[in-house]
Amino acid sequence: MDVLVTGAHGTVGTAITDHLGDDDRYTFTLLDIEDVPSPHETVVADIREYDEIRPHFEGQDAVVHLALIPGTGGPDSRALTWNTAQAENLEALHNVYEAAIDAGLDSILFASSNHAVGMVEAKNAPEVYHDRGIVAGHEEPHRPDSPYGLTKSYGEDLGRLAAEAHGIRVYGLRLGTIRNPEYDHPYGDAEYGVDEGRWERGSDAYEKWVARMKGLWQSRRDLAQMVACCLDDDSVEWDHFYGVSGNERRWLDDLDHARETIGYEPRDDGEQWDGPPE
Template identity: 45%
Template sequence: MSTQRVLITGPFGEAGEALRNHLVGEDRYEFTFLDRNEHPEYETHVADVSDYEAIRPAFDGQDAVVHLAAQSDAGADFGDVVEPNIVGTYNVLKAAQDAGVEKLVFASSQRVMGLYEEDHAPELYEEEYPLLLDHESLPKPDGYYGASKLFGENILRSHARRDASPEQMFSLRISSVRTERYDHPYGDAERGVDRGDEHELGDDDEVWDQSQTGSWERGSEQYERMVKRLKATWTSQRDFAHLVDCCLQNETVTYDTFYAVSDNASRWFDTEHAKEVLGYEPKDDGCRWDGPPEVEGASSES
């Protein structure tokens, strides 16, 4: 099997860390990174995705692109998402097309469906709640960030239908991928315990209501709410990397949309479509955990 040359944009966020931990170093891939900053330990093309001429050379000779770069603040204003998420996604698509790249994997977001959570939470986090969204469910973005990701999905779909270039395109509606330290269904709750009163909300913090900001203690109402939510939305690093691997190895999809979420019993996003089309085999289920890994007595099924 020949080595596949893959460009990753925005490889140093949470989703990018998952790929660095689980795919980089695999013999079947040769990775190049595109980022706004230099990273001497990796082969990195330094450019901003909003600048087409600056990013274009990075696409030459690539077999596939995984486009992760974005403004990831779910509460961002429209002006904050235009350049990185709308112009940037178009530039990546155009550069891939102009360079003859065969595959494009686009990092969309569960925020494309965000209003469902606003309408149904917190009961939605229970295992028996009767809601399961699939790739054909009506999108309902909950803000400009989610709307910008829906734009990305639609422009990929349009190019697939009109130009068939790149030949294969995949939109992954990513749920909650976390850094290695918090890569478990208690991660968000434990992050609140760890960060203390001096914490300022960062771009990668998911906030569905203001009660989720700040810090809290184990066992508090906020802690337990965060645990319930992440048990439903958790996408483990290894499951996310596996799903991207499935896309890169697939030879049949022209354009399709998939939910990037682990096989959590309380999830409200469908995984059957990814299993049937891509051969996705998630290994993790947040509902199997009964405590964070650093707490004595906590356990999970592997």
């Protein structure tokens, strides 16, 4: 299977190629705004420019769309402001979907986010990090917590239109917390804060970030497995799945649906860790 990955050199893209790059089932083409040495074919293009990206969709079976325009704001920015970067990001979404449809691809995997339903967390923190009664199930409607989350909701809805109107399979991956290899564990965000001098290990702030990540963490190998499950699937028309590991305290909870629909069986659980790696 030939797979194009946009924004391929970022945290999520490298998780895919680190764990699936040697899998004979897939041949990856990595598309990004800058060239980075890689054993896989790499092409340089700006997803804001349709004519730049369109040729690279030829001959592909699927696209994994990860690229995000810099300056779109983060999930912690809840001011209802709009800027050029956000508008360009939506235009880029249209470019990717249009190119995939025009080139006759079988499927699109869209990197959505937990922030598409993030108001569940915002309204219930910090209890949501400990109370298994507070969950966003598979049928949870869009509840974006920021303009960032709003763009992810839009991408999911655009995908549904593409699927139902044009017959391409679309998978929205509502990703939780995925980190680079050195922080790929449920203490990762807390340890990063220590390394940055923001707080001390064992402080209230440290423990808060541990509790949060133990629910939202998706290990790099579990993320890659979820991507593989979607790439191998031929039954879904349009659907979304929460990108988390099998965390006991997860508040994004559609694991049964993901297991039954695409065969996702996460290997990791935040509760398996009682401290950061030595």
